[in-house]
Amino acid sequence: MEFGPIFRSLFQNRARTWLIVLEIGLTLAVVVNCLVLIRDQQAQIGRSTGMDEQNLIAVTSVPFDPAFQEEGYSVASYEQDLREIEAMPGVRSVTSILQFPLSGSGSATGRRIAGSEDQRTTVPYFLMGPDAIDTLGVELVQGRTFEPGDFPDLHDDDEEQAEEEEDTDHVTNILVTQYTADKFFPDGDALGKQIEGNNNNVDTIVGIVRLMHNSWPLGPDPENLMIHPSHPVNNRQTRYLVRTEPGRFDEVFVALEPKLREVEEGRIVTVRSLSEMKGNYYSSFTSMNQLLGWISVLLVAVTGLGIVGMTSFSVTQRTRHIGTRRALGATRGDIVRWFLVENWIMTGIGIAVGVALTFGLNYMLASMGGVPQIQPPILLVSILVMWLMGLLAALIPALRGSLVQPVIATRSV
Amino acid sequence: MLTMQDVRKVYRTEHVETHALSHFSIAVNEGEFVSVMGPSGSGKTTFLNIAGLLDAFDEGTYTLDGVDVSRLSDREMSKVRNEKIGFIFQTFNLIPDLNVFDNVDVPLRYRGLGAASRKQAIEEALATVGLSARYKHYPSQLSGGQQQRVAIARALVGQPKLILADEPTGNLDSAMASEIMDLLEKINSSGATVVMVTHDPELANRASRQIHLLDGKLIDLAQERPAPLYDPSPAGQAV
Ligand SMILES: Nc1ncnc2c1ncn2[C@@H]1O[C@H](COP(=O)(O)OP(=O)(O)OP(=O)(O)O)[C@@H](O)[C@H]1O
Ligand SMILES: [Mg+2]
Numbered sequence: 001m002e003f004g005p006i007f008r009s010l011f012q013n014r015a016r017t018w019l020i021v022l023e024i025g026l027t028l029a030v031v032v033n034c035l036v037l038i039r040d041q042q043a044q045i046g047r048s049t050g051m052d053e054q055n056l057i058a059v060t061s062v063p064f065d066p067a068f069q070e071e072g073y074s075v076a077s078y079e080q081d082l083r084e085i086e087a088m089p090g091v092r093s094v095t096s097i098l099q100f101p102l103s104g105s106g107s108a109t110g111r112r113i114a115g116s117e118d119q120r121t122t123v124p125y126f127l128m129g130p131d132a133i134d135t136l137g138v139e140l141v142q143g144r145t146f147e148p149g150d151f152p153d154l155h156d157d158d159e160e161q162a163e164e165e166e167d168t169d170h171v172t173n174i175l176v177t178q179y180t181a182d183k184f185f186p187d188g189d190a191l192g193k194q195i196e197g198n199n200n201n202v203d204t205i206v207g208i209v210r211l212m213h214n215s216w217p218l219g220p221d222p223e224n225l226m227i228h229p230s231h232p233v234n235n236r237q238t239r240y241l242v243r244t245e246p247g248r249f250d251e252v253f254v255a256l257e258p259k260l261r262e263v264e265e266g267r268i269v270t271v272r273s274l275s276e277m278k279g280n281y282y283s284s285f286t287s288m289n290q291l292l293g294w295i296s297v298l299l300v301a302v303t304g305l306g307i308v309g310m311t312s313f314s315v316t317q318r319t320r321h322i323g324t325r326r327a328l329g330a331t332r333g334d335i336v337r338w339f340l341v342e343n344w345i346m347t348g349i350g351i352a353v354g355v356a357l358t359f360g361l362n363y364m365l366a367s368m369g370g371v372p373q374i375q376p377p378i379l380l381v382s383i384l385v386m387w388l389m390g391l392l393a394a395l396i397p398a399l400r401g402s403l404v405q406p407v408i409a410t411r412s413v
Numbered sequence: 414m415l416t417m418q419d420v421r422k423v424y425r426t427e428h429v430e431t432h433a434l435s436h437f438s439i440a441v442n443e444g445e446f447v448s449v450m451g452p453s454g455s456g457k458t459t460f461l462n463i464a465g466l467l468d469a470f471d472e473g474t475y476t477l478d479g480v481d482v483s484r485l486s487d488r489e490m491s492k493v494r495n496e497k498i499g500f501i502f503q504t505f506n507l508i509p510d511l512n513v514f515d516n517v518d519v520p521l522r523y524r525g526l527g528a529a530s531r532k533q534a535i536e537e538a539l540a541t542v543g544l545s546a547r548y549k550h551y552p553s554q555l556s557g558g559q560q561q562r563v564a565i566a567r568a569l570v571g572q573p574k575l576i577l578a579d580e581p582t583g584n585l586d587s588a589m590a591s592e593i594m595d596l597l598e599k600i601n602s603s604g605a606t607v608v609m610v611t612h613d614p615e616l617a618n619r620a621s622r623q624i625h626l627l628d629g630k631l632i633d634l635a636q637e638r639p640a641p642l643y644d645p646s647p648a649g650q651a652v
Contacts, residue, residue: 002522009510012551324506327467328567329495329523331488406494407468409506410458410579 006342013314017346020310024350024386027303029357032374032382033365034292040372041289044218045282049102050177050211052137055092055249056274058100059085059240059256065266068235075154077264078233082129084263085240088255090248096129097241098232099215101136102274104281106215111226113184114194114202123180124214124221127230128241133175135243136212141178142191143207150206150229172228175207179223203228217278218285241274249273300389307393311339315401322401323408332402339401343394350390351383414575414606415441415464420473422459422629433459434629437473441608443574446601448617449610451626457610458579460626464608465498465577466490478574495523499568499605501578505560507552507567513539514548517567524571538570539563542596558589562596569600576600578609582616594619 010017061081068074078096085094099106110120126132133145150173171194181190196202203226214225232239244252253271260269315322322335330338358374365371422434433456441447449457462468463475466482475482478497485493494500499520507516517538521531539545542562552560561581568576578597582590594616601607601621609620617623625632 005511005515005518005522008512008515009508012510320506321508324502324508325519325523326491327465327494327500327506328520329491329571330519331491331523333488334491334523405468406466407462409500410462410467410502412458412503 002338002341003345006338007345010342010345016310016314017349020307020346021350021353023303023306024347024390025353025357027299028351028354028382028386029361030299031296031386032358032379033361033371034296035378035382036362036372036374038289038292039375039378041218041285045285048211049213049217049222049278050136050138050209051101051213051274052243053102053274053278055137055244055246056135057242057244057249057253057256058103058272058274058277059242059260060237060270061239061260061267062237062270063235063264063267065264067266072155074233074235074238075231078231078238079154080263081238081240081260084259085242085256088252088259090244090252090255092243092245093131093135094240094242095131095135096232097132097239098127098230100239100241100274100277101126101215102213102217102278102281103215108214109197111184111195111197111203114196120197121183122224123226124216124224125226125228126214127228127232129229129231132227132229133207133209135241137243138212139210140175141208141210143175143205145175145207146173146229151231152229154231154233171202171204173206174203174229175209175227176205177209177212177223177225179211180226181205181208183224216281218282300385303386304389304393307343307390308396311343311394311397312400315339315397318401319404319408320411322404323406323411326404326406327409335402335404336395336398339394339398340391343390343398347387347390351386354386355379355383414443414445414478415439415608416474416476417463418474418476420463420470420475422456422463422468422470432629434463434470437629437631439624439631441606443606444601444604446598446607446619446621447609448620448623449608449626450612450614450617450623455626456629457626459629461577461579461608461610464575465500466494467500491523495520496571497574499571499573499576501561501564501568501576501581503580503583505552505557505564505584507560507563509552511551512548513544513550513552513555513563516552516563517570519567520571534570534572535566538566541569541599542566557585558592561585561589561593565593565596565600569605572605574604574606576605576607576609578607580610580612582611582613590616 063074068077082094082096085091106124106126108122108124111123112118112120130146130148130151133140176190182188184190184195185193190205191208192205194202194204211223212225213222216222242252242256253273256271257269325335358379362371362374417437417439420434420437421432424431424433437460449460451457459468463470470483477493482490482493508519514535517535518531521534536545539548542565544559544562544566547555547559552563555563576597581597582593585593590613597607597609598619611617
C-alpha cells in the first residue's frame, strides 16, 4: 500500500496533521479519565453496605400535639410504637435510631485508645435502640449484640438521653465495625478494649460488625462506624428503622403510616425506603457521572466532526490531485484507501500521543486527589472506539473524493 | 493504436449544449507522433480526454490498442489508463505533498509492482529526463521546466504505449519548450505513440503528422510527412 508516501506527505502538511493528532490525543486522554472515574463511582455505588437495604424502611415521627410536651408522653408513645410495629404482620424487627444510615446526614465524634495520648480521630456513630443488629441485618463477627443492661434507663430523664455521650465518667458498651476496630487496634484484639472521647467518656467494644456503612457511603471512609446503645427519643422527633420479612416489604410499607397514626394521631409520620434515601444521597454522584458521560460522548462526537471537516477540506483542496491520480490509473477504491490510510496513520499517532496524555492527566488528577488508576480494558476499548470513529469520520469525505472524475485533471483552472 | 469513429461529445449545461466533438473520426497508428492544433475551444482537450479515457462520449466508437473501450467499467478504464496511457498536463499536475521520487512512483503504485522493480523504473525514468539528482526535491523546489520533466518521467515510467500531452509546453518559455519537445521525440523514437496538443506551429511541425481541429471537427491537411523512424507503415489517415 502507499504507506510510505502518505506518511511522508503528512509531514508536508504539518499543521493539519498535528491538529488532528492533538485533537484525537486530547479527546482520548479526557474520555479515558472520565470513564475511569465513572467506572469507579459505579463500582462504589454498587458495592455492599453490609445492611439488608432491600428490606429496610425508615420511619420518622414528628409530633405536633401539645400532649407530647407533657412529661413521659413521648417515652410512652415511643415504647408503644416499637411494640405495635414489631407486632405488625411481615415485620421482622424494629429499632429506633437518631439518624438514618446512607442518608448523607449523620454525626461523628473524636475517639482515641483509652488512656493514650494519641490525637483523637473522627469516628461517625449511630445512636440505636434495642434489636439494632438484627434490624440492620449486619453480620456480627465477634462479641455480642446489645443487651438490655447496655441501655440507659428510659424512664430516668428522657430529655437528656440523646446526649448521653456527653456525660462525664460514663462507660458505654458499644459495637464497632471491623474497619474501625482495626483502625484503633491493628493487631485484631479490639474486642473488650476501650476507646475514649472528650469528657473522659469511655466506650468498651463489646461486639464487632463485619461490614456496615455510615451515613456517607461515598465519603472517604464509609466503613468507619461505631454504634452506641440509646433510646433516641425526644419530644421533637423520633425515628424508627423497620426490617421486613423477605417479600413483604410493600405490604409493610403501606401499612406503617396508618398503623402509627392509629397509635397516636397528633404527629406527622413519614415513611421512606432506605433504598430511596440511598438513591437520593447518590443522585448528585449519579448525575455527575451522567454529565461526565455526556461530556465524553460529546467530545468524541466533536472530534469526529472535526475529522470529517478536516478530511472534507483536504478532499476539496486536493480535487485536482485526485483527478490526476485517477488519470494515472487510480481506481475509486484506491482513492478511498488513500484517504483512509492517511487518516489511519494520523489516528494512530493521535492515539499514541493520547495514551501518553491519558497517563499524564491521570497522574495530575490523582495528585489532586480522587481519580483512580487507569484500568487497561477501559483504555483499550476507548482506543478502539477512537480508531473506529476516526476511520468512519474519514470514510464519508473519502467516498466523496472517490467520485471526483479523472477529467478534472485537464480542466484549465 | 487508436481509432475513433463518428465520436460525438456534447457538454450540456443549464442553458447551452456545446457540441465539443461531432462526427469526429481519427486513426492514429502505432509509433506515430501526432500534433493537434486548432483554435481555442475547438475540442482539442476534449479529444485528448476521450482518447485518454478521462471522459465519456455520447456517440460513436473508440478502439484503443485493439480494445473497444466504450464498454469498459470504471475499474477497467483505470487499469487501461494505468498500463497503456501516459498523461502529460499543461499545468504539470504534480502532487505537491510528494517528492519527485514519490510523484514518479504514483502510477507504479497503482500497478502493484514490487519495491525493487519500481525503484529501478523510477531511476531510469528520472535519468531519461535528466533529473536523477533531484529525486528528493519537492515540486515547489523545482522550476516549471523541471516540473514538467518530472511529469514526463511519471508519464513514461510505466512504459505506456500511448503518451497524451495537452499543451505540455503551454506554461514554459521557448527554450524549455524545445527541451520538452526533445524529450517527447526521444520517447517516441523508443516506440511510444505520442499525441500532443499545442498552439506552437514550430513545435507542431516537428511531429510526424499534424492534425487540425475546428469546431469539433477534424481538418486533415493530409500533408506528406516522413514516416516515424522505426515504423515503416504510412502515416494513418483521418477518415
Ligand atoms: N466541462 C465542460 N462543460 C461545458 N462545456 C465545456 C466543458 N469542457 C469544454 N467545454 C466546451 O467544449 C468546447 C471544447 O473545449 P476544449 O476544452 O476541448 O477546447 P480546446 O480546443 O482544448 O481549447 P483550448 O485551446 O482553449 O484549450 C469549448 O466550447 C468548451 O467551452
Ligand atoms: Mg485545451
